[in-house]
Amino acid sequence: xxxxxxxxxxxxxEGVAEIKALMxxxxxxxxxxxxxGELIPAHFIQEVMCEHNGALVLRAEWGxxxxxxxxxxxxxxxxxxGDEVVIRWLDNLGETSEGRLTLK
Amino acid sequence: MNMNVSRxxxxxxxxxxIGVAALPRQLFARATGAFQAKEVDQVMQQLFGDLPxxxxxxxxxxxPSIAENGAVVPVTVSSDVAGVExxxxxxxxxxxxxxxxxxxxxxxxxxxxxxVKMGQSSMVRGLVKTSDGVLMAQQExxxxxxxxxx
Amino acid sequence: xxxRLMIMSLLLAAASLRADPPSDLKAFRAFFEQxxxxxxxxxxxxGAYALDAAKREQWLSMEDFPPYEIAIEAGxxxxxxxxxxxxxxxxxxxNGGMGVKQTFPRFDVGAxxxxxLELAINECRKAHGEAPLDYASETMGALTAYMAYTSRGETFxxxxxxxxxxxxxxxxxxxxxxxxxxxxxxxxxHVASAGGMLRAEILSASVGHATHWPTYRxxxxxxxxxxxxxxxxxxxVGAEGLPEQSASYRNLEYFLSYMNNGMTLNGPASRx
Amino acid sequence: xxxxxxxxxxxxxxxxxxxxxxTAVVLMLVGGLLLSLNAPDSQxxxxxxxxxxxxxxxxxxxxxARGHAWVMTRDGLAKAQGLLDAGDAPAALVVAQQAxxxxxxxxxxxxxxAKSWQARVPK
Numbered sequence: 185x186x187x188x189x190x191x192x193x194x195x196x197x198e199g200v201a202e203i204k205a206l207m208x209x210x211x212x213x214x215x216x217x218x219x220x221g222e223l224i225p226a227h228f229i230q231e232v233m234c235e236h237n238g239a240l241v242l243r244a245e246w247g248x249x250x251x252x253x254x255x256x257x258x259x260x261x262x263x264x265x266g267d268e269v270v271i272r273w274l275d276n277l278g279e280t281s282e283g284r285l286t287l288k
Numbered sequence: 289m290n291m292n293v294s295r296x297x298x299x300x301x302x303x304x305x306i307g308v309a310a311l312p313r314q315l316f317a318r319a320t321g322a323f324q325a326k327e328v329d330q331v332m333q334q335l336f337g338d339l340p341x342x343x344x345x346x347x348x349x350x351x352p353s354i355a356e357n358g359a360v361v362p363v364t365v366s367s368d369v370a371g372v373e374x375x376x377x378x379x380x381x382x383x384x385x386x387x388x389x390x391x392x393x394x395x396x397x398x399x400x401x402x403x404v405k406m407g408q409s410s411m412v413r414g415l416v417k418t419s420d421g422v423l424m425a426q427q428e429x430x431x432x433x434x435x436x437x438x
Numbered sequence: 439x440x441x442r443l444m445i446m447s448l449l450l451a452a453a454s455l456r457a458d459p460p461s462d463l464k465a466f467r468a469f470f471e472q473x474x475x476x477x478x479x480x481x482x483x484x485g486a487y488a489l490d491a492a493k494r495e496q497w498l499s500m501e502d503f504p505p506y507e508i509a510i511e512a513g514x515x516x517x518x519x520x521x522x523x524x525x526x527x528x529x530x531x532x533n534g535g536m537g538v539k540q541t542f543p544r545f546d547v548g549a550x551x552x553x554x555l556e557l558a559i560n561e562c563r564k565a566h567g568e569a570p571l572d573y574a575s576e577t578m579g580a581l582t583a584y585m586a587y588t589s590r591g592e593t594f595x596x597x598x599x600x601x602x603x604x605x606x607x608x609x610x611x612x613x614x615x616x617x618x619x620x621x622x623x624x625x626x627x628h629v630a631s632a633g634g635m636l637r638a639e640i641l642s643a644s645v646g647h648a649t650h651w652p653t654y655r656x657x658x659x660x661x662x663x664x665x666x667x668x669x670x671x672x673x674x675v676g677a678e679g680l681p682e683q684s685a686s687y688r689n690l691e692y693f694l695s696y697m698n699n700g701m702t703l704n705g706p707a708s709r710x
Numbered sequence: 711x712x713x714x715x716x717x718x719x720x721x722x723x724x725x726x727x728x729x730x731x732x733t734a735v736v737l738m739l740v741g742g743l744l745l746s747l748n749a750p751d752s753q754x755x756x757x758x759x760x761x762x763x764x765x766x767x768x769x770x771x772x773x774x775a776r777g778h779a780w781v782m783t784r785d786g787l788a789k790a791q792g793l794l795d796a797g798d799a800p801a802a803l804v805v806a807q808q809a810x811x812x813x814x815x816x817x818x819x820x821x822x823x824a825k826s827w828q829a830r831v832p833k
Binding site for chain 3 (some may be wrong): 354355356362403432433
């Protein structure tokens, strides 16, 4: 399955950036079955790393109960226009993808 | 499971190289076991050991009381309390109650949102860990089957 | 006394005779204006989310970064792809297919049948030597999601030419007839009981039922068509669901869209 | 003598109330009354499963042609056919009989609705 980039949006207000992201990903729990009854193997994002101008500011670990095409919103302090925010995820099958956003 | 745990260490090693001063070191690679736990108290034990967990209105848990759809339940956990190191989301009735952990940098505001899956109606907990303890908010969320057996 | 009775019966006869689309629409809208006096007709395009504040708030948090956004992007890319013969969808639709969804479904006088957007897309593909798409496929969902997105803000402009009256009336009969083991009709829940409850569900009004398709339903975890919703609802009341784009469902969509004439399109949308 | 059989609404109503609200159950009972007691009292020994199934299919097709096929009939026909294929004719007969009755009910629904839907149109 082609890995898709993280879609991101940012809103800057008084030095705090509100970051919103949508990560196209099937997020299979490993307990679901196809109509034919076969078990669909677990395939879910396990780790999300968020960087602000290169510095890691937030690291999330997710279990199997985060929804499909995960939505993730967080805030970054001491932010100003021109700063770069990067979100990178890693799933249990070793796939990874990322999104980059330059704050305006 | 150990295959991807080692990958996680590799990635963490990488992130160390690219200047990760913002995150306190000892928070790393601790939650993995808690994700396998089947009971809430096991999760709490794994995450916090015997640190006290106290209900507090300083933690805001925003989640609907009746979920439109158990597959996609919007949830926000936030707090203005000082020195927040990490935020956790726990869904008691899920097969694995620990849903997500968020380790925050020193300057990162404690305000995270995502969408979670709920297999059935359940108590949902938002926990905030600070240097001097763990604060918690909780709310019962009902998950209903569609109207006409939908 | 006698002539008053005479006059009454004449009036009644006249009223029922004048059941043509425009008068149907007038009576349909009047019913909902009376049933929901404090809600603008156009607000019903948000369905149950126009009827319950808590549900609306939860829905708005979903619309913040809606799950159908991925389908719109995929649809835009698919729409831009050219066919083997070098042409593309832009050549099949007026205005290059941008902002045209509010004119569908139309009555295709030549083919003597109701032409929905999905049908028009496959007719376009066939005309250019491409294989038609499966109506239930994610590709068709993405294409129609993108075309619906370009029509956001437009108002429904459905027309019923004389040749289309039969199809319109078949859709109307389907809408008001009870069916399935539960003996329910579309109108029973979504007109007579609109605003009421069925177990944990609020019954949304039919005025506003056609404005927001295709729709990403959280339950489907993908974008789906109005006909997929018709099929699912029929099956739930114990009536055998029909295949997408079958004649009955196209006629039903034709009637339902005409009943939503003048309303603002807001597709694609997300629902529970 | 064929037993007079009143359509068992019991299991049907229970399954339905599990799926829908009280109004649905009441409507169902009304629907149930539609199934008039039409047990043909032919003196021949009970008809074969194949015959009943064939009849049920033809009534089902007639109702389907008018847009009034029921899920329960479709599933009953498939189940009866499965039982027949598995060689269990007695069980197939019971299921085919039920499918025939629901098919006939759906055909009656089509007749009733053909006349009564107009009354529900807002004037």
